[in-house]
Amino acid sequence: MFGYLQVRKSELLVREWEAYKAVYCGLCKQMGKDYSFLTRLSLSYDCTFYAMLLLSLEKACPGFEKGRCRFNPLKKCQFARCDSDCYSKAAAFSVISAYYKLKDDLQDSGFWKRLAVRLVLPFFSRWHKKAARRYPQLETLVADMMTAQNLAEQNSETGVDAAAHPTANMLGSVLSLEAHDELQRRVYYEFGYHIGRWIYLIDAADDLEKDEKNRNFNPFLRVKAADMQAYQTQVLNQSLARAYDAYQLITLIDFKGILDNMMVYGFPSKQNAVVYHRQEEEDVKSV
């Protein structure tokens, strides 16, 4: 995943911002415990979103505790506690995604980046094995996604929808693992599907110029639109709108204010920043 699922800090209450940081720190701590302090480098806002959603769905956060940052012992911070395996699951998801992303980079990057990837890959492949053993379902879903993605990119008829489908389907399936009945499963799948689609497409919009130069695959390169930015905005808006519809049908209590903030402000402002190359407002730069 790529780090587009952000909050909009200016619209959060102070206590919500503290809680957001506490989940981020809690997840970071868990990654250190489960894998290694190095995996924390792969920690993204997307996984924080996933962890927070899990905590909220399972009502698994009984409170906060004070501690010190694992990176900077001088910095005090709060950790959101977790009764269940939400953090472990999010950490595993993060490690598995990072591993496949690295493997993918090995195929289509420049010489220096490939060299760097070769250096870190052995570590990640060990952590990846551990994560895959603990959460085999996540492993299968991400691995299938990569296969489907490669197939889609080789097909000359792949349009925007088909290109985004593997990621969207993967995230939809990952979230539906949390469902307790069929109705919930459909709602979670629909929510995950459109968020996943949005992530894939916003990443594609972000990389469009780079991909055009390097002749890499990008679904927007095949679109003939008079105004590309307007087209991207429409496609992305619609994914968010449909994700929001499904989101409305999920019962959330804990962290609802923060998740609402992301849905209503965070994602749209990130989207505008990417599509229109705007400078982001003072934002989540430092957690």
Add this chain to the structure above:
Amino acid sequence: MSNPYEVLGVSPNASDEEIKKAYRELAKKYHPDNYADSPLADVAEQKMKEVNEAYDEINRMRQKGKGTGSTSNTAGAGGSTYYSNGSNSQFYSVRIYIQRNMIQEAERILDSTPEGNRTAEWYYLKGMCAFRKGWNDQANSYFTTACNMDPNNGEYRAALNNMNSQQHFNYGGYNTGNVNNTGGMGCSCCDICSAIMCADCLCNCARGC
């Protein structure tokens, strides 16, 4: 049935006004119009029913006797009108499959339709299958074709309008202000697009709510 106060998200001590307000917000949130064509329409309908029942239950318990009671014939109506106008079409079975979320079966029938029989309705239903799968881009072009072939058909037009409003954020509750119980999130006076562009306006407005 679960606690009706919990369903409405209010405390049992809430005033009648607060309950009415909470009810209205939820009714707006789950309104069938928000879920037209959505694969989750039935889930929203279910939620709407729960909210209506909870509201009625609370009114009964409080026994106001002012006639504020029953809601069942106002809100929630309209959920059953979908697909009612296609019962005599040649693609009747396709519509049934779509209604039941059996998209693969629907697509199989559509794809086996010979080129010559691909009417405006065929394009509309292809679009609906794509839409249900989340393939919005394809859905958009099928709906557009259907509308161009039969510009006077209200059903096709409605589907295309629904696409347009999603593409412009006016759909999906971005401007309905139904989240303001979580602390200053609501913004009913401007839609989210313009709200983001003029962050100042939005701040003021959100604080005001």
